[in-house]
Amino acid sequence: MNRIFALAAAALVSTSALAGPTCTAPKETWMKEADFKARVEAQGYKIKTFKVTKDNCYEIYGFDKDGKKVEIYFDPATGAERERK
Template sequence: MKTRHLLAALALAPAFAFAHGDIKCDVPKAEWQPQTALQAKLEKDGWKKVRKVKVENGCYEVYGFDENNKRAEKFYNPKTFELVNEVKKP
């Protein structure tokens, strides 16, 4: 049973890696707002917890628990904080 779960997880791993490669923000670094400002906005919008904000393909990638207290991984435009994409967890 464990082997089957492991194989399923390994089969899905490349799909998630490929999905991240498709997400890209083309904003000059001089126009970016601070990561802390995005974190404050998300918390004001009801996120229960922002665990991590990092840069991935020119976007801010945010990990945490959203306004529905669901685990979230979302990508935001670093200039406008517009939601670019989110990773759906299986």
């Protein structure tokens, strides 16, 4: 019984560690994707992949101005960075 509980707890912890942030702004307040991408690129990022997460954040995979790989979540309404991995 203790083994089952330990496995369930480990699974719960590992899935929550993989989850990104949740963005709650109504979609009608979101920045247009093209405007958002232009803003991020103007900050020196090179976007390799852009997507809207299941939790309604904008997410980019790419490179920063120093050429380092980045994975960043943004609030789609404000463009503010929510999380960086």
